[in-house]
Amino acid sequence: MNWLKLLRDEVEELIGQALVKAGISGDNWRGMLAPSRDTSQGDLSLPCFPLAKQLSRNPVELAQSIADEISSHPAIGQVVAVGADVNWLAQQILSEKVRIGDPFGSLSSTGRTVLIEHTSANPNGPFHVGRARNAILGDSLVRLHRLFGHEVRAEYYVDDMGKQVAVLAWALANLSQQQVEQTLVGRDGVNPRWSGKADHETVRWYQAAQKIREDGDAQAIEDEIGRLVHASEHGDQEVLDQFEAAYQPVLDGMLTTLSRLGIEFDTF
Structure with a gap:
C-alpha cells in the first residue's frame, strides 16, 4: 500500500483551497506535487516557480503565503516554505488517524x-518497557489488518490461574x-506519580513474596502456593474468588495504562 498516496489524497x-485563495486556478499543480527531495524537510513538496510565473509573483513569497494558509488547518502537521517550495510533514495526519481509529484509505472488507x-x-504488576513494547507491536498489527479490510478481534489472554497470580x-x-515494606527495605518505593494506582501499589506484595521465597526456608510457603494453584485448576470457587480479588485491580490498572496509548481489546 502506497502510504504517500494515502497522505496525498x-x-x-x-492544498487546492489554499491555491485558490492565492489566485491559482486549475489542477495543473497536482502533477507538480511530489515526494520531497529532502525528507528532513517534509514528506511532500510543491514547487512554486511555475505557479508564481502564472501570477507574476515572487516564487519565494508565494511559497510562504501558501504555507501560511495550509498551516492554519488543525489537521496538518508542520508546513514550511523552503525557498520556492512548500514542504510539509504529514506524519501527524497519519498518527492522528491511526490513534482515533479512522483508517483513511482502507480497503473494502475482505x-x-x-x-x-x-x-x-501477567496481571501481577505494571508494564515495564518490554511489556509495553509487545502491546504496541500487537496493536499495530491489529490496526494494519483492519486497514487492509480484515475483520479483526483483538484478544488479551489473562493468565488468571497461574503460579504468579x-x-x-x-x-x-x-x-x-x-x-512488605520491611522486606523491601532498600528498594525504591512507589513513584509518587503512581501512588494509588493498583498495579504499581500491589506489585510490592508480589515482590516481597518473591524475596521471602528466595531468602529463607520457604517450603511451607511453596506448599501453600502449590495448593492454591492446584485448587484453582480444579475449580475451587473460593480460591478462584481469591485470585480474582488479587489480580483484577492490577489488570484494571494495566488496562488504564494501555488506554492512554489508545490500545483496546475486544475479548479477554
Whole structure:
C-alpha cells in the first residue's frame, strides 16, 4: 500500500483551497506535487516557480503565503516554505488517524476474520518497557489488518490461574503492608506519580513474596502456593474468588495504562 498516496489524497483538497485563495486556478499543480527531495524537510513538496510565473509573483513569497494558509488547518502537521517550495510533514495526519481509529484509505472488507492475541502480560504488576513494547507491536498489527479490510478481534489472554497470580494472592492474604515494606527495605518505593494506582501499589506484595521465597526456608510457603494453584485448576470457587480479588485491580490498572496509548481489546 502506497502510504504517500494515502497522505496525498488526504491533504490535496486543503492544498487546492489554499491555491485558490492565492489566485491559482486549475489542477495543473497536482502533477507538480511530489515526494520531497529532502525528507528532513517534509514528506511532500510543491514547487512554486511555475505557479508564481502564472501570477507574476515572487516564487519565494508565494511559497510562504501558501504555507501560511495550509498551516492554519488543525489537521496538518508542520508546513514550511523552503525557498520556492512548500514542504510539509504529514506524519501527524497519519498518527492522528491511526490513534482515533479512522483508517483513511482502507480497503473494502475482505471477508477474512483474524484473531490477534497480544500483550497478555501477567496481571501481577505494571508494564515495564518490554511489556509495553509487545502491546504496541500487537496493536499495530491489529490496526494494519483492519486497514487492509480484515475483520479483526483483538484478544488479551489473562493468565488468571497461574503460579504468579497464586504468589500474589498468597502475599495479599499473608503479608501486611508493614511486612512488605520491611522486606523491601532498600528498594525504591512507589513513584509518587503512581501512588494509588493498583498495579504499581500491589506489585510490592508480589515482590516481597518473591524475596521471602528466595531468602529463607520457604517450603511451607511453596506448599501453600502449590495448593492454591492446584485448587484453582480444579475449580475451587473460593480460591478462584481469591485470585480474582488479587489480580483484577492490577489488570484494571494495566488496562488504564494501555488506554492512554489508545490500545483496546475486544475479548479477554
